Amino acid sequence: MSAAALRVLALLGALLAAGAAPAAERPSVASTNVCTDQMVMTLSDAAQIKGLSPYSRDPSQSWLAAEARRFKRLSGGAEDLMMLRPDLVVSGSYDKRATREMLQQQGVKVVTFNVMPDSLDEVKQQIRKMAALLGHPDRAELEVARLDAAIARARAAVAPRSLRVLPLWRRGWVSGQGSLISLLFAEVGLINAASDLGVASGGYASLEAIVKSKPDLILVADGADYAEDEGTALLLHPALQRFYPATKRIVIPEQLTVCGGVMLADALDLLVAELTRIAR
Template sequence: MATHLKAAACLWACASTADADGPARIASADLCADAYVLALADREDIAAVSWQAGQIVSGAPEWVIGLPRASGDAERLVALDPDLVVFGPSGAGRAAPFLDAAGIAHIALGWGEDWAVIESNLETLGDALGQSPRAATLVSELRDRREALRQRSDARPRRPSVFYLSVTGGAAGAETLVDAAIRTAGGINAAAEAGASGWLRADAEWAFRVDPDLIVTSYFVDGYVTRTDAGVRHSAFRRLLDGRPRLDVPAPAWSCAGPQLIDAAEQIADALDRLEPGS
């Protein structure tokens, strides 16, 4: 994965001589790409953000509202005439040959749901944007904030159990970004502790299989429009939620595995601190 990303970054750095510092017109094609581009690129260099920017699940600032919108549509991307298009882990797909034919460089973020991938994406995109020092600073800040959370966790008398419940009734086991946030905060992921791995579909039996100290919910009030809201309406999940400490993490913090994931971890850590007597 790392070799592929380094090669992709070279599409701009090795092919362009127009600007030694990096691309002057950057288009972000999806929500995950937005998170990284907005963290690393200079404001004046962002030519377009994704069609999801400005939606409730996006953490984009208000100033992006007036920018042109991009997606994976090749015709739209070519019309925007960017120097570089940044895609999330799903990549350029069918747009790739059209971008290549138009001489437009493109890069796809690496897929993964842990801190190593987030750091790798920051470093690789930083190289592609001519913002390596900024990327290095962000990586260092992420590590410092995670170390601060580790110290907070060590100061607690125990590691509380945490169960994640989405608006659809789904849960999150090991090897998910939710699991990474819970563990970084100093909690035990109840679903992972029960042997679950990956993203789990709605299953009301979880309401009887776990007895967590804290419920972490997401997308209950600020998520995608969905008709599947078992997490809110199913009586078993209501039983699990009633009378138990709960934290609703804002959707932008983990709509993808991006730099904002540390915000989710810190919010969970705050909620874990409040569980302790006298806090």
């Protein structure tokens, strides 16, 4: 039997062992953070979801904004949550502490997630933690397997080359070490060129400094050939377009890399597609 077949059998065995809780035992849930929103929508039954964060329908922040329209949008305060009385509230570590404490005082179970995890192992742990809370541990294993497969595909796509890539966002913001995009780079073998600009965790870079540092590629959130506002205008500056035309730009929407969750598999698969396009 092949190694691939053995891995499939092992995964099926894990799924059968983990199982899912009976429907009557699965908690109702509300989410107060756009990152936990997306994990909840992916890992729970629709009937379990009492409400999602105020930003759940914002396509600039959530990869699942369209799907979020199916569910109640919360105000962000404790009042509507206490009226809904979900069995469980999930939130981000940077959400209002006072809201979490008020809910806990009212007997509501609140679980906080680190929406900016320090490693992809932590991402997987949080997916498993969320799925277990929701009564669907089997779904976590499927998502973790999907992420592992995406990592393997990205490593294979990157392996032949040693590429220095500069993650460049609005107004010249550069993502440095500790960012999710940098974690993905390190996992698959890309080099974050932010360090060449003296950028540690993140910071703004001038057009001159970017061109002078000569990264092999730049990563941007949008491949449009027009600027929607001043924030994106720098990316279309003639000098930057000269040295970094479409054939030297990886385009990955920012919504795929702002949360440590299930959407990172999609980000990695898009990275592979972009590297394949550039190599043609």
